[in-house]
Structure formats: structure tokens, C-alpha cells
Amino acid sequence: MSQSNPIKSEHLKAQKLLLDWFEKEGRHHLPWRNTRDVYRVLVSEIMLQQTQAERVAKDYYPHFLKSYPTISDLAKASLDDVLSHWSGLGYYVRARNLHKLAKICQKRVPQNMQDLQKLPGVGRYTASAVCSFALEQSVAVVDTNIKRVLLRYFGLHEQNLVLEFANSFLNHKDSRRHNLALMDLGSLICVPKNPTCKDCPLNITCKGRENPELFTLKKPVQYENMELFLGVNIRNKKLALVRSSSKLYNGLYLLPQVDPVEENFLGSFKHSYTKYRLKVNLYKSFDLVKGAKYFTYEELQDAPISSMTKKALKFINF
Ligand code: SF4
Known part of the structure; x- marks a missing residue:
């Protein structure tokens, strides 16, 4: 008689609870969540590096895409024009890289992790976000929010283990929504200070819930x-x-x-x-x-x- 793997069945239950929570509480209004256009998702991800989602959603993302609806439009624009669209968003190297990237791609953004990571300003995270959110490829996405959730959920102290655990926890049947759900959980519930564990769909099996801050890695900011x-x-x-x-x-x-x-x-x-x-x-x-x-x-x-x-x-x- 075949025996079920207890870790696998715990993962399956947690994945389902996570998706149920996401359905009700997720940030479905964010405009880049309602498109599968690779260029648009890429623009959103580059804007979201270092900038809060609501700010990007309200002002910058719609304004930028109105002026540059396709990657060819962006490639044809002058750098000055692109920088003026970025004005106030900070970290201008992102705008320069995005413009450079558009000139390299011209018409079509690459559609796989490997080629995406060859583009200026695109690291593993951005490539995985594009592959998951636009192309629905089964790839684990690990941003700061997801990293915090996984560190706590699995009771990890070492940051370099997170990707391995993200891969083993990935819901291959619905990886896009799984990644988005983890991201929103980290942003809305499993926040850096005083997470609201009582409202968390993962609280039954979370190893860090008794002392969440023990599993939060603090990066000292050097001003x-x-x-x-x-x-x-x-x-x-x-x-x-x-x-x-x-x-x-x-x-x-x-x-x-x-x-x-x-x-x-x-x-x-x-x-x-x-x-x-x-x-x-x-x-x-x-x-x-x-x-x-x-x-x-x-x-x-x-x-x-x-x-x-x-x-x-x-x-x-x-
Ligand atoms: S139970 Fe608490 S610590 Fe664990 S994942 Fe949920 S919010 Fe984070």
C-alpha cells in the first residue's frame, strides 16, 4: 500500500489555504496584475524595485505606458524624455537601463529566464517575475516580501536557503497565483514588524509564528x-x-x-x-x-x- 508523504500533503494544504486567502484578500486591483503583456509586466517590475506599489500604480505606470505603449515606442524615445517620465521616482539608473534594454530588444522582450537576465538591470528576481506573472511559467519568485514569509514559515535563519524552499513549496498547478499570493501575504499580513498571524492562512503550520521577528533578516542601511x-x-x-x-x-x-x-x-x-x-x-x-x-x-x-x-x-x- 502506498503511503502519502506528510511534507507533501502539508504543502498541498498550505498552498490551498494560501490561494483561498489570495482570492479574497489579494491586491487584484494593481494594473499589471491584469495583463500578460511581457513588456508591461517588465516595466512594472522595474518601477517596483525600491518604490511602493500603490505609488507606481497611481501615477507612474499609467503615465509611462501612455507615452510608451510598446517596447518599440520606448526604444524610439530619447533618454531625456524617458528620464522626465521617471522624474520623482528616484533611482534613475532604472530608467536608463530600461531605455537601454528597449534599444537592445527593439520589438520583443525575451521569454525565458536565461535571456532576460542578460538584459541591463534585470536580475534573477525581475526575470522570474516576468516569467511567472506574464508568461505563467512555473518558476519560484523571491522578492523581499516573499523571502520574509518563507523565512518565517519554514523557520529559516539562512537567507541562502530561501530559493530552495521556495522551489519546494511552489504550487506547479497554479504557480502565478501562488507567487502573487505569497507576495501579497508578505505585504499585507506577514509584515516586517508585528505581523498579524491570527489573520494568516499559513498560521497553523508556520514554524515562525511564535516569534516571527527571530526569522527576519535585517539589512543595516548605511546612509x-x-x-x-x-x-x-x-x-x-x-x-x-x-x-x-x-x-x-x-x-x-x-x-x-x-x-x-x-x-x-x-x-x-x-x-x-x-x-x-x-x-x-x-x-x-x-x-x-x-x-x-x-x-x-x-x-x-x-x-x-x-x-x-x-x-x-x-x-x-x-
Ligand atoms: S503565521 Fe505569522 S509569521 Fe507565519 S507566515 Fe503567517 S504572518 Fe508570517
Whole structure:
């Protein structure tokens, strides 16, 4: 007589409970959940790296796809135009990589893990998300939320075991919804602090539920303080901005750097950008700025500028 494998049957029960929960509580309204278009899913995944889903869903994703509905449209666009669509979203290297990627692909995004990972800015996670969410391939997806759920559910202390456990727990019959369900569980229930285990569909068999935070890996964030001295140079109602070629806001237009002269000091403000904690000091500047482009107020509305520059413009009331 054949005996059933207890681990397998525990997995099957948990998978079913997870999918039932997802059906009722999942974030089905997110626009990229209702498409199988590889390009659209890829855009959403790149935007979602480092940015909250609701923010991407509300503003950036629809606006970006309205301007670039296909990968060919994105490939034909100028980098400046793409960066201006990314304005305020931060981590601009993502926009540059997406643009580069579109130029490489031209018409068709690759349809498998291996080829996707050869593209700029696409790692294992993004490739797996595209393969699972757009192409419905049976592949385990592990983002930060899923990693936290699996660490706790299986009572793991070692991060490098997560992918192995994700693979063994993967529901091959409904892998797309399984991955999305785990992602939403991590985002809505199994949150970093004080998870609501009583509402969790996995709470009966979860090994970490007595002490969830014991299985949460904390990554210390290393902030870098930086002080900037920027000039406000206005000629004929146009403001001078220079294209940044440094790692800070690379490719975007910024106020030019100046030597600080106390009598020209206008004021300062604080701004956070990725790992940087910035103190931005503004000074009046009078000489024509070499290499600068002068923008009218109207031109600035569509220019590729960062939220720091927008804050500075507000500060000087331009
Ligand atoms: S029972 Fe608690 S710790 Fe375990 S997966 Fe659910 S929310 Fe996370």
C-alpha cells in the first residue's frame, strides 16, 4: 500500500489555504496584475524595485505606458524624455537601463529566464517575475516580501536557503497565483514588524509564528551624508541647469555647483535620495554658467529633473 508523504500533503494544504486567502484578500486591483503583456509586466517590475506599489500604480505606470505603449515606442524615445517620465521616482539608473534594454530588444522582450537576465538591470528576481506573472511559467519568485514569509514559515535563519524552499513549496498547478499570493501575504499580513498571524492562512503550520521577528533578516542601511552648494543663476527669466555626470542624479539636470560665498546665501534644505542624506545650500550666482542649459518655467515642467531640483525650484519660488 502506498503511503502519502506528510511534507507533501502539508504543502498541498498550505498552498490551498494560501490561494483561498489570495482570492479574497489579494491586491487584484494593481494594473499589471491584469495583463500578460511581457513588456508591461517588465516595466512594472522595474518601477517596483525600491518604490511602493500603490505609488507606481497611481501615477507612474499609467503615465509611462501612455507615452510608451510598446517596447518599440520606448526604444524610439530619447533618454531625456524617458528620464522626465521617471522624474520623482528616484533611482534613475532604472530608467536608463530600461531605455537601454528597449534599444537592445527593439520589438520583443525575451521569454525565458536565461535571456532576460542578460538584459541591463534585470536580475534573477525581475526575470522570474516576468516569467511567472506574464508568461505563467512555473518558476519560484523571491522578492523581499516573499523571502520574509518563507523565512518565517519554514523557520529559516539562512537567507541562502530561501530559493530552495521556495522551489519546494511552489504550487506547479497554479504557480502565478501562488507567487502573487505569497507576495501579497508578505505585504499585507506577514509584515516586517508585528505581523498579524491570527489573520494568516499559513498560521497553523508556520514554524515562525511564535516569534516571527527571530526569522527576519535585517539589512543595516548605511546612509551617506552629503552637503551640496548649488547656484541659482537666472537670465531673461530662464534658470541655468547643468547635466549631471556623477553617480548622484546621473543624466538629470541639476542646479550648477558653486563656491559658497556667504553674502550670496539664499537658504538651505534637507533632502533624502536613495542612501544619501543631503543638505542642499543655495546661493545666488551671477556669471554665465559654462555648459549650462537655460530653462523657462514652462520648459522645466517636462525637463528631466529630480525631486531635489523640484524642491529647490519651490524654495526659490521659480
Ligand atoms: S503565521 Fe505569522 S509569521 Fe507565519 S507566515 Fe503567517 S504572518 Fe508570517
